[in-house]
Amino acid sequence: MADRPERDDGSRDSTDSRSHLLVSPPLSPHTPRNTDMEHNPENGEEESRRGGGRVDYARMVRRIDAHVLPLLFLTYMFNFMDKTILSSASVFGLREDNHLVKDQYAWVSSVFYFGYLVATYPATRLVARLPVAKYLGANTLFWGTVVALTAASRGFAPLLALRFLLGVAEASVSPALVFVTSTWYTRDEIPSRTGVWFAGNSVGGIVSSLLAYGLGHVHEHLAPWRWMFIVLGAGTFLLGLLLLAFLPDSIATARFLSPRERKAATDRVVVAGLGATDYPAWKWSQMRECAQDPKTWLIAATALLCQIPNGGTQNFANIVITSFGFDALESTLINIPYSVLSIAAIAGTGWAAGRFHSMNCILIALVVLPPIIGSALISHRAALPHRVSLLGYFLLATGPAALPLLLSLVQSNFRGVTKKMSMTALLFVAYCAGNIAGPQLFVAAEAPTYDTAFRAILISYSLVVGLALGLRIYLDSVNRRRQKTEGVLGSASASSAVIGGKIVDAHDPAGGVRLAPEDYEDVTDWNTFGFRYRL
Template identity: 30%
Template sequence: MNSKELSKALPSSQHEEEIDEKPNEAQGDFRVSDDNDETKQYRRLLRKMDMRIIPILAALYLLSFLDRGNIGNANIQGLSKDIGLVGNQYNWCLTVFFFPYCFFEPVCNALLVKFRPSIWLPSIMVAWGVVMTLTGLVQGYSGLLAARFFLGLTEAGLFPGITFYISLWYTRADAQLRMALVFASASVAGAFSGLLAYGIVKMDGVGGLYGWRWIFILEGLLTVLVAFSAFWIIPDEPATANFLDEREKSLAIMRLRIDRPQSTTTPQERTLNHQFKWKFVWAAFTDWQTLFHCLGYWGNAVAVYAVSLFLPTIINGLGYSAEHAQLLTVPIYVAASICCIAVGYYSDKTQKRGLFVFISYAAVFVGFLLAVAPSSFIPGLTYAGCFIAACGIYPAFPGLLTLSANNYAPNAKRATGMAIQIGFGTMGGAAASNFYHKQDAPRYRLGHSLVLGFNVLGLVSMVVYYLICRRINKKRDARWEAISATYTDEHLIELGDKAPNYKYTL
């Protein structure tokens, strides 16, 4: 993209200030002689941001998924028996996590926009690390129920915060691979959880504590340790990032403004606190596309929590010991991580979001169908089904989140809309935590069938969403040239994704 193309992409009121003025130290001069030079500059900037931002986000999300899912590892090591859980009490302990997680997510993302990510994200991480550590000391059903409730409350702001945070740094064309790199850490967490649990339970009896208690205590302490280091590592946004020089800041901000002109107005309104307006928060709740994002996310969330909470139990029911079941979860999660990153890469490369979401949903459908369809129980086929399903579940999430990140504007609406999507969708975890019961072992046909049904719901929702967005884009393309003179830059910014020149990502 050369300077003439940049000029066309910018509103005229901003063009003179950003392009025509002589470069100075405050602005930074990113103008270059040709497209190839600017492409090289932008690639160097992306690598620099990737090295600083993606590793810490991946670490935070890995630990959050590790801490919410390790109860499955602890349970097959004797948790339910040792604290006297009976009937569906274990399932209720899984379910209660999702209620505060769901309802507080939109509030948390509104607070992240209002305050600084570098303070908000590490702070909530310290809180849930403390809760996780104390979970290792629970003595009965009520204690575990309370611990899981507060874990959901304190974790509520992380995942929607991370997904919105990525949109502050990367353009829509570059977002899904970065989302995939972070979300792949969830599947790595599954593998890591099995390996950690296999080693930690060897501490059974140390300090007079059962091995499953040490799973919670040690993993909780690790979370707290990483959280304190995150206070000094996480930058807020490109405009205030101290690891970028002025030239790099200007290039990063300009790319984002061209990519999302409805998200910013003047250079003085580049920071989050200037962009926060409550009317944009409310707009996310009333937008037609929020329903489709929620249903699509719900369909996949049911599957991901079914796997993360019950995979060790499902494999244990195939005839393997608890220790071997822990280890057999590892190859499934490793394969899922590879697929997640590969799909993210090709989605960004081809700029096709919907296509890869559909393919991922199809893999989940095939996987759970293999576990349900045979008339007789075939352990190897069930394991293969879990393997295939996981390779579709984890790539689907970055695609779904990138679609919502691409299609909400401005920033405050995007932050809230994504939080609603994740919050509502995460209630699928509350549902999934009640799908699998002891009496259904070892086949768990009811649980697999319910996950399959929600997968179909999610797939149908996203197909309909795709068709609606394509229809709206065609109408806007046909009308924009005739009506463009009637809109000012400020009016278009206020309209956000409702602006007649805004195109939804497909």
């Protein structure tokens, strides 16, 4: 076996009692494994390591992708459509039929995030404590009902109440998807899988635009905007039934995997992921550690500044587009290329963040550069042709890619279920605060140019660049300090991880490793020996 880096105490074979992550050069294909690297027969896994009984990890991951990712993608797609259809509805009679005046539409936009804010912390705790699929499915049934009932609104007060309840319902969605992703996938896989389901946002933008365009031609019996909420509410309710029927609560209950594969899937996230997540106790010590961790607040501040632009542009997009000289129907179609650009940015940066361990923070800075240029163009629209302002609007499309990159940092860099879910809750508190503030910057008296709003977008994204680069410098300094203190290189991914001094194959993470009971314990990144942060 290849030599391993030495610990400070000079012992090659010593291990840390908290966890056993070290880094070592990979085994040569011709290097025989020692017999003590095989699973203990007492664990019932000896047969899975021999001959035809060996688990095909690539095939197993493909099966996980096929059964889990489509449901997460659909959930996030409806999550986006149901909260942002308000923008399309606003130009098809919603404001007039509900007698909205002055800044009341801005408050209807913002109140969704007040509901989200109120529900975020309890929702995050429930996600970690309850069977996640059943909880998410039941919550989606409630959420779909609220969307459908919005079609019956006939005034400011009922519309405000329904949007608040929608925020309460959707507060569970993102924490649940973060939890599911970190349950099933390794640190190398999390960014690309997060990018896949988060792209549901942008695909939802395309679907909702086409839906709004089609229903915008319907003028019989009900106004077009009412049909939009009825159709999306029914679709969301059906999605809830699908989640209850097909999404597993955990790896242990996944019927599409064999018992051997379920054991292997659990072992690989213990070795190369963020540890087991099966119904852990809520640990207040981990919550305190999260509050004391500087990266917590750097990520939260970055999320806040990313969402100030998002909150306004999501709800005022169609109003702004009509000010460029397009009618209501055309404004819905113009959002389609915008959504395509967002899909490309989200999927591309998700792949890059998974492929390159030190690119995440740099990618956050890069994706907000086009929106900085775009907001600058729109804020000077009085002196520019409409086509240049429209180009500025399309440049805003890459901005939404910053949030899934932040989510990937949380999932990959926070170990310990309570610590990770506490960080998730804080991130979405910042998400709510930004989305509450964003619409208020679109002052009704400044319509349709909204000069204040686009100047605020420019400033917010400029600050994101500085915070993202600052976060990268901080994480790199922590990695260097831990490497010096521990005396080993450590690992920021599945590749070259070592448990108990035994090399792990990146393509077979749990293969040939005898896991001890303590390896399944719920410990944080601060207390995991050899843990290195993705940059």
